Amino acid sequence: MQQAALEMERRDVQDATAFAIEFQSSEEAVRMLIVDDDPSVVRLLSDRCACMGFDVATAATGMQAFLRVSRNKPDVLVIDVNMPEVDGLSVCAHLMAQDRAPTNVIVITGSRNPDTLDRCARLGASYARKGPNFWSDLEAALAEINPRLAGRVRRSGSTEPEIRRRPCVLLVDDDNDIHRMLSSRLEKCGIDIAYAPDGHNALGIARRNEPAVIVTDYFMPNGDAEYLLTRLRADAATAAIPVIVMSGRHLSEATDQRLRREISGHPGAAHVLRKSEGNAALFETLKQFCGFEPERTGPAEVWSRSYN
Incomplete structure (x- = not known):
């Protein structure tokens, strides 16, 4: 049984790698900036989205995100709400005020606060909540943002690693x-x-x-x-x-x-x-x-x- 599981995992990795290569060779990869102060979340998101075919960069704070978007605006911004110094929604608001915000923004958070959802809607951002349904919510948001990616945005393996809801x-x-x-x-x-x-x-x-x-x-x-x-x-x-x-x-x-x-x-x-x-x-x-x-x-x- 263990050997069968290892073989399945090996095939998943091969399929994900082949998919990423095919995606990148067919056209220029979509640039994505992932922003979260939780290192485990950044790692999981980066690995998964890279296997989907995105060209991934990361930032650990709202200030880093603001500077990186200002210098080289990504196609997609995936940003946590609760971060030290400057929260994710404030970063998005400042970028919009300066006409620097990426067209596609996905806000992620473990919060259930309805005010967070309301602020996301006012900013025109998609939303994925950390928890059991996080990966399906994120993939749905990516597909909705850009329908041409709907067929390409798929799970990179048979397992869905848990995204930590809180720091x-x-x-x-x-x-x-x-x-x-x-x-x-x-x-x-x-x-x-x-x-x-x-x-x-x-x-x-x-x-x-x-x-x-x-x-x-x-x-x-x-x-x-x-x-x-x-x-x-x-x-x-x-x-x-x-x-x-x-x-x-x-x-x-x-x-x-x-x-x-x-x-x-x-x-x-x-x-x-x-x-x-x-x-x-x-x-x-x-x-x-x-x-x-x-x-x-x-x-x-x-x-x-x-x-x-």
Whole structure:
């Protein structure tokens, strides 16, 4: 049975590759920009759409998307709503105001907020919601945008990999009380949580889950924050994941500098926070890396009161 499954997967890959080559050789590939702050979503979308025959470029933030569209407007823009700094719908609105918006826009999000659907309609954008029906919704939107692609937009394999509906944060701390407290509050902000008790275990989880950001304690057995940072930056799959280091103890200036220094051409810790500062600081910092569900996100002062 396992051999049969492997053979089926091999044929799927061959069919998808042949389809992409045929599509690209018949005419110039349609240029697509995919924008999402969740690295796992970007990878899955990029791989699938490339197999469909699209010429794919990516961006991780709304600001990157705005700059790339302004410089080289794609044929299709696939953009997440909830992103740090500038949300996807605001990017689309700014591009339209400057007459730079791509003709074809597909908005993706895990939010069920009806205001999101209304804003999409006002912008003339198609919509695909992250969840069980995401791939069929996306393919239908692509076919509706350009009917001549209807016959070419097809599934690239027999399986449909799940698209994560919410951003994921990996918490690394050997204190179970801290883990439970942070998990509860972060989940209420629309964030999925992965957990590791130390740096050694965090490495494998980071590779599998591809979190949007890692929040780690500094002092831990079996691999502290410096160990974790060094190992993360040595692996191409995890080298770019932002890391926030927290500590209940005072860290020396030398330690702070070591944590923030560049490692193998990749950035060190994005932020170093004191746990005693109150978790409002963590909340504000995470907003730089994760797009929160708008209907579930509370103000920073509520977060702060919950912890202090």
